[in-house]
Amino acid sequence: MIAPHDWRGQEGLYGGKVVAMLADLLTATDVGDRLALASVWAEFTGAVVPGETEGTVEVLHRGRSTALVRAALRQDGRAKASAVAKFAAAGQGDKLSPRTLPPAPPAADVVDYDAPWGHLPYDPKLQLKVIDQETRDGVLTTRAWLRVRPGHGDDLGEGGVEAVLLDLLPPGLFALEDKPAFVPTVDFAMHLNPSHRAEAGRWYWGEMRTEWSDGAFCCDTGEIRTTEGAFVARGTQNRRVVDAL
Template identity: 30%
Template structure:
């Protein structure tokens, strides 16, 4: 069965634009909400494919239920620009084991990362406090970022939706070793959500994000998101196309 998704909000705001389309994490969050509205279940994982930029404006979202089985899921389409296979949780449960991380550094004691809004409009919705020395286009030694991050107050998302946005909030890890911007769009993003994604007690999350391998025309980034208390909230891996190989 295919149904039309009527979410809130009913359109993608231009303030969520990345470069030439809506921020991929926001698109994924909207598809996760579509799956939840259709099924009443909580997403446990999702794999999204981006075929073209998702433009600002009304959301054209449809949900199709998959066959019953040991891993129930739905397919969500955002027009012709993106699709996602969303796997659903069978119920809330506490984690028996999940990685944790030291979070002793107070994010309020760190300086914020200033990203020009005209370069990445969606950055106006984020508060990013770098922990390590990596900065975009600084020509550093390692293709990785380590930051505290939160959504600005006033934005209403579920824990899983918020995790989806934050997982895709940072630029490619390659930007830490480059000295100039280049188009490196995401073509595939897979995210897994731990129980802590829905039970985080504060807005701040620690985000570790790195490019693990790259060639002349593609790269793969891995991301880990932790709660304020250091619990693993979500993980992601994404494949990106490198459209400009200059440094």
């Protein structure tokens, strides 16, 4: 497989796209033909860079209602990222009512986010509109509208749109006066709702909560929902904090 140049980020490929590539491997087995992708835990041991990439996949468990699959990405003979995924037999749709979203202006009335880390090659594919960034219940929280732009996302399979949107939500550290240069992902745990798969072109409500930071690492939990408040996905990331020069 090829790691594409147009998804480049700060140190290598955009982390959400790497998780999407792993999800492609995880869902390409016969397990993905009969069960729904329910969760993914990914870890990064190096930056995946544009170019030739070797992907491997192994089914660890096949059950009637659940399965476990492992995948890895290698470049130049080195492991760069790996993931394990849980698959589950999907039910008959949501049994809980959608969340009532907080009052907010519609996406059309919010300006595009001017990211403090500057412009990156994948920017034309994604759109982010931050509604507010403030401390809520003692936790620095970002609320935003976000989407994969219309005309993009054809290279994002099952779980891929969710991965790139969760990684798009701005970490709370960028709302502080003393901002980091960037915060590369160390690991990424994502849980999905099989009844509401994210689709390119559609707007989603997003929240990112920065749980803690010690200056060297931080932990962020993001969530995306439909505009009607239905749960789509949640992701928690440990990140390395790279100070600005």
